[in-house]
Amino acid sequence: MARKTVGVLSLQGGVEEHIAMAQECGWNSVRVKVAGDLKGLNALILPGGESTTMNLLSRQRGLLNALKSAIKKGMPVFGTCAGAILLAKKVGKRKGLIGEMDLAVERNAHGRQAESFETDLEIKGVGKFHCIFIRAPVIREVGKNVEVLAGFGGKPALVRQGRMLAAAFHPELGEDRRLHKFFLGKVAQGF
Numbered sequence: 001m002a003r004k005t006v007g008v009l010s011l012q013g014g015v016e017e018h019i020a021m022a023q024e025c026g027w028n029s030v031r032v033k034v035a036g037d038l039k040g041l042n043a044l045i046l047p048g049g050e051s052t053t054m055n056l057l058s059r060q061r062g063l064l065n066a067l068k069s070a071i072k073k074g075m076p077v078f079g080t081c082a083g084a085i086l087l088a089k090k091v092g093k094r095k096g097l098i099g100e101m102d103l104a105v106e107r108n109a110h111g112r113q114a115e116s117f118e119t120d121l122e123i124k125g126v127g128k129f130h131c132i133f134i135r136a137p138v139i140r141e142v143g144k145n146v147e148v149l150a151g152f153g154g155k156p157a158l159v160r161q162g163r164m165l166a167a168a169f170h171p172e173l174g175e176d177r178r179l180h181k182f183f184l185g186k187v188a189q190g191f
């Protein structure tokens, strides 16, 4: 069977770690910088970084609308940290950017003292996983189509809605590929 290809949004942020991890999972991984790069992909990863910068750069290139329309049409997507913010329907009081996931998130919501921290969480379907939160958003609310796969402090930390997965933390940092395998495995099976 031909190897499947995942595209990693490559405007800014933690791109290379996702590229490497997807390859280690046996996938081709390519950088998505312009709308044309979405052609032929089986899945997408939206990395962590700064959602405001990714918003600005992707708008300038017409990429934000292209991402939105690909995801709306059913392209499987995994958003991590800033990537999860891009996917959320509501960000603070504002409308979200891609906005396809029924989530209300708040950026940088862990406050200064705990801007970054690490903790082990139990992930449904994966097991105990070491989660690194870096100036992470808090997922305040989820719609009824959203399944919570892991939580932290009484709030969802990993959620799934159909073919969309969003993590408040950074599964691409470190050596543990199980969450990437989980997502890419679901894509390969057709969810």
Ligand code: GLN
Residues within 6 Å of the ligand: 047, 048, 049, 050, 051, 052, 080, 081, 082, 083, 085, 107, 108, 134, 135, 136, 137
């Ligand atoms: N604080 C960033 C934002 O609001 C997200 C941080 C991250 O992706 N590690 O976009």
